[in-house]
Amino acid sequence: MRQILFAAVFALVLSLVGTPVLIRILAKHGYGQMIRDDGPKAHHSKRGTPTMGGIAFILATLVAYALTKVLVGTPPTASGLLVLFLMTGMGLVGFLDDYIKIVKQRSLGLRAKAKMAGQLIVGVLFAIGALSFSDSAGIHPASTKLSFVTDFGWSLGPVLFALWAIFMILAMSNGVNLTDGLDGLATGASVMVFGAYVFIGIWEYGQTCGSAASAGPLCYQVRDPLDLAVVAAALMGACFGFLWWNTSPAKIFMGDTGSLALGGALAGLAICSHTEMLLAILGGLFVLITLSVIIQVGSFRMTGKRVFKMAPLQHHFELKGWSEVLIVVRFWIIQGLCVAVGLGLFYAGWVTAT
Numbered sequence: 001m002r003q004i005l006f007a008a009v010f011a012l013v014l015s016l017v018g019t020p021v022l023i024r025i026l027a028k029h030g031y032g033q034m035i036r037d038d039g040p041k042a043h044h045s046k047r048g049t050p051t052m053g054g055i056a057f058i059l060a061t062l063v064a065y066a067l068t069k070v071l072v073g074t075p076p077t078a079s080g081l082l083v084l085f086l087m088t089g090m091g092l093v094g095f096l097d098d099y100i101k102i103v104k105q106r107s108l109g110l111r112a113k114a115k116m117a118g119q120l121i122v123g124v125l126f127a128i129g130a131l132s133f134s135d136s137a138g139i140h141p142a143s144t145k146l147s148f149v150t151d152f153g154w155s156l157g158p159v160l161f162a163l164w165a166i167f168m169i170l171a172m173s174n175g176v177n178l179t180d181g182l183d184g185l186a187t188g189a190s191v192m193v194f195g196a197y198v199f200i201g202i203w204e205y206g207q208t209c210g211s212a213a214s215a216g217p218l219c220y221q222v223r224d225p226l227d228l229a230v231v232a233a234a235l236m237g238a239c240f241g242f243l244w245w246n247t248s249p250a251k252i253f254m255g256d257t258g259s260l261a262l263g264g265a266l267a268g269l270a271i272c273s274h275t276e277m278l279l280a281i282l283g284g285l286f287v288l289i290t291l292s293v294i295i296q297v298g299s300f301r302m303t304g305k306r307v308f309k310m311a312p313l314q315h316h317f318e319l320k321g322w323s324e325v326l327i328v329v330r331f332w333i334i335q336g337l338c339v340a341v342g343l344g345l346f347y348a349g350w351v352t353a354t
Contacts, residue, residue, distance in 0.1 A: 003072050003230045004198060008237035011057075011064035015241025019056040023245065023252050026050035031102045049250060052098045054258020057238035058091045064234040078133035079141040079224035080231045082126060083268035087235075089122035090173050091261030098255040116170075122264070123169040127162040130271060139223040147274040149349030150220060165271055172270075172279065173263030175286035178293055178312045180259040183248035185314065185328045187239050189285050189335040190262045194236035196282050196339045197269045200346060201229025204273060207350070218350045220274070228273050235265055248325050278346060284338030285331055289313050 027050050062084060069076055096118065097110040110118070130142035144161040145151040156164060180186035204225035207218065222228075239262070245251045254262075263286075270279035280287050289312045296311035308316040317327050 001202070003068050003074065003226070004202070004233045006071060007064050007068045007230045007234040008198075010067050011060045011234040011237035012241045014063055015057050015060035015238040016244055017241075018060055019053065019242055019245045019252060022053065022056045023050050026052060026252070049253055051102070051253040051255040052095060052257045053242060053246065053252040054091055054094060054254040054256075054261050056252075057235075057242045057254075057258065058088060058261050060238040060241065061087065061231075061234045064237065065231060068230060068234070077224035077227040078129075078135075079272045080227035082129050082133075082141050083228065083231050083265060083272060085129070086122065086126045086169065086268040087261045087265040089125070090119065090169070090264030091257050093118035093122065094177075094256030094258065094260035097260075098257050119170055119173065119260070120166060123166040124162065126169065126268065127165040130165065131158055131161065135223050139221055141223050141272045143221075143274055146276065148277045149275060149346045150218065151274050164276075165267075168271065168276060168279070169264055169267040171290070172267040172283065172286065173260045175283065175290040176263035176266070177256060177259040179286050179289045179314075180254060181312055181314050182318075182324050182328050183250035184243055184246050185331055186259055186262065187243045187246050187254065188328070188332050189283075190266070191236055191239045191243065192332075192335050192339045193266055193279075193282050194232045194239065194269075196343055197232035197266075197273065198229050198236060199343060200273055200275060201225045201227075201232060203346075203350075205229065222274050223272070225273065228269060231265075232269055235262075248328065275346065278342055281345065282339055282342035284342075285335040288334070292316070 031050060031052060065076070065080070065084060093110075093115065097115055100110055127142075131140050131144070134140045142161070142165070143151050144155040144157060146153050146156065146164075176186050176190065179189060202225075204220040204222045207220055208225065209219035209221050242254070242258075246254065266279060266283060270276050270282075275282075292308060292313035293311045296306055296308050299305060299307045309319040310316055314327050314331065318324065
């Protein structure tokens with residue numbers, strides 16, 4: 001369990017110290033945020049704030065994980081490395097998007113097809129890896145069955161599983177991206193979900209099928225659950241450190257570099273811990289904000305009318321006169337409730353198993 005503490009502390013310190021260094025580098029080169037003219041007018045004052053801050057917590061997570069493994073003397077696992085690969089790969093797609101926005105002064109960044117292609121390539125490689133690298137017991141990082149608090153139903157087979165995994169990765173990465181509209185909102189919400197996955201990883205490790213500790217009604221056939229908790233702890237610590245600089249008034253934005261990376265990491269943790277559908281509850285704020293965009297677009301196309309003053313949802317409340325800090329805190333409360341409900345369902349699934 002020392003690994004979890006080390007990973008969280010290392011990542012926190014590295015992110016807390018490294019982010020201001022990144023701010024100075026980005027500011028020196030003029031890598032500032034582009035603000036779309038059709039967004040809330042209050043955001044125009046943020047123009048020029050350094051972006052691509054996701055670089056800080058991605059590097060902090062990777063270095064913290066490596067330092068932890070060296071210090072404790074345990075090798076990295078397939079599951080842990082796959083989640084880190086997914087985070088980094090999605091972060092690279094986001095970096096290219098941010099870089100084009102800044103260098104070419106094009107607020108929309110990568111063309112939609114190019115961005116989607118990059119996400120698909122990373123998602124496919126992750127899906128292939130998740131069904132490979134079995135351990136001595138024949139357990140792969142992912143299962144071809146659907147999962148809520150554990151696997152259920154029939155096997156999807158490798159092709160349908162790959163499509164399902166890609167859908168989850170795209171949905172969650174774009175959900176975090178849509179949430180990243182106010183200072184600290186997506187970062188703080190992500191911290192809570194990563195904290196939940198620290199708990200889930202520890203619990204699954206203690207109740208691994210075949211272990212002496214697994215005396216409860218349900219055991220988990222999950223490969224490397226403890227290492228998934230280590231990765232989640234590193235991500236949680238890195239986001240905490242970044243939040244110090246990202247909270248209002250933000251000194252740096254995570255950009256697509258960060259939001260796509262965080263969404264990818266969340267999807268990877270859910271897939272490898274066999275809690276895929278539970279992620280929709282644990283990450284309820286991301287789902288809610290994504291739904292607001294779907295509803296807005298659908299309503300306008302079908303009726304010509306808008307349900308919200310502006311989508312995503314946080315901008316609707318901005319236009320209603322709520323302050324940015326008020327929206328962020330209240331949305332954090334909603335996210336905290338989603339995590340509490342999700343963890344409650346996870347525990348209830350164990351208690352009520354027969």
